[in-house]
Amino acid sequence: MGEPNYPLIFEPIYKERVWGGSRISTLFGRHLPSGNPIGESWEISDRPGDNSRLINGPLAGTSLHTLVERYPQAIFGHAIQYPQRFPILVKIIDAQDVLSVQVHPHEQAAALFGGEPKTEMWYVVDALPESVVYLGLRAGITRDQFEQLLAAGKAAEALYKVTVKPGDIIFIPAGRIHALGRGVVVFEIQQNSDTTYRVYDWGRVGLDGKPRELHLRESLASINFDDVEPGLVQPQPTQLLGWPAALVVDTPYFSVFTVRLGGKDEWSFSIDQCLIVGVVSGRIDVTGNDMTVVRSAGEFVMLPTKVSRVHIHAQHPAELLLTFPKLYC
Known part of the structure; x- marks a missing residue:
């Protein structure tokens, strides 16, 4: 069978x-399960009970967890220590209605209550003209006032409300109280935590x-009560792998x-x-080790380190979100 040395879907x-709603279907041409509204599509997941299954190439049918266990060097490259699970989780979220007001724990709170810490980010793919996100606390709100x-x-x-549009980026470190507002669809990149x-x-x-x-x-x-009116991320122009990009x-x-x-x-x-x-x-067409996969809006591909050389051809003008997981084990 060999190693995972090709673009993985x-x-x-x-x-x-x-x-949830149906815009993962309408925006990206997906056939969703019938029944209750779909709020999330877990695109790349190595969670107990929710393990992504590879669907292309000679290793098709293999779970992501098995790939990480069997081929850590092919996936991640050389490392002193490899994670037991893939270190991040990639999702698409469709908020037809506002999500709960919530917070993800930092390491201390997670250890205290038996959870897992989580830092995440959202890239707004679609939004209604009046769509907002709730992000951090309004200026002047104390912990006592919040509890009241x-x-x-x-x-x-008590929450700081920010109007959002497609292309906006929201950073949610552990401890930041937040809620995704009605009508927003995002790509979410997060630590592997639920x-x-x-x-x-x-x-x-x-x-x-x-x-x-x-x-x-x-x-x-868990809430950081000093986290006041954080606002949106301002991308920083840079070069990435020889191409103009924004961090x-x-x-x-x-x-x-x-x-x-x-x-x-x-x-x-x-x-x-x-x-x-x-x-x-x-x-786009993505080629690595003589295998080419086609990816359209709302789709992802993982390129293991073993691929080494990558070629991307844009069939049409394209905007891409590139994520490099880090081995924080």
Whole structure:
């Protein structure tokens, strides 16, 4: 069978959510499972019970977790220590309704409550004209005031609200209280963690007709109450692998860049670390070790280090989101 030395494509894992919708289908031409609304598509996941399955090439049918276990050097390159699981999780999120007000724990809170720390970022793919995200606290809100508003069912009044449009970038470090607003579709890059502490859920019920669980003790221990009106990320122009790019997020867990290609552009480069390419818009051919895959808007491809040399051809003008996972084990 050999090693994973070619562009890897994984089967999406769809998640029903009370706030979900159908725009993963309408925007990207997907055939979604029938039934409840789909809020998330887990594009690259190495979670217990939610393990991405490879669907192309000689290793088709292999789980991502198995690839990481069996071929860590081919995936990540040379390292002193390899992670037990793939270090990041890649999702598409469709918020037909506003998500719960929530926070992800930092390392201290995660250790205290038995969760996993999580830092993440959103790239806004689509949004309604009035769409917003809630991000951090408004200036002047103290912890006491926040707790009073929360007890009164008015937690949203404490949050900083930012209008968003396609192309906007939101960074959510562990400890930042946040909520994705109605009408927003994002690509999400995050640490490999599924720990979310729900602070406030707008008084609604879940898909089972019952109120969803809140995690007030855990949330209050996790929220950074000094995180005031953080705003959107300002991309930093740079060069990436010999091509004009913008650095949008650089964390101990992953680095993310945006790249624009004109129609018929050709981009060749070498890699010495794992790379995930997501297509925001357009259509590209990605070639590595004599295998070519076609990726369109809303699709991702993983390029293991073993691929070494990569060639990307833009069939049409394309915008790409490039993510380099980091081995923070």
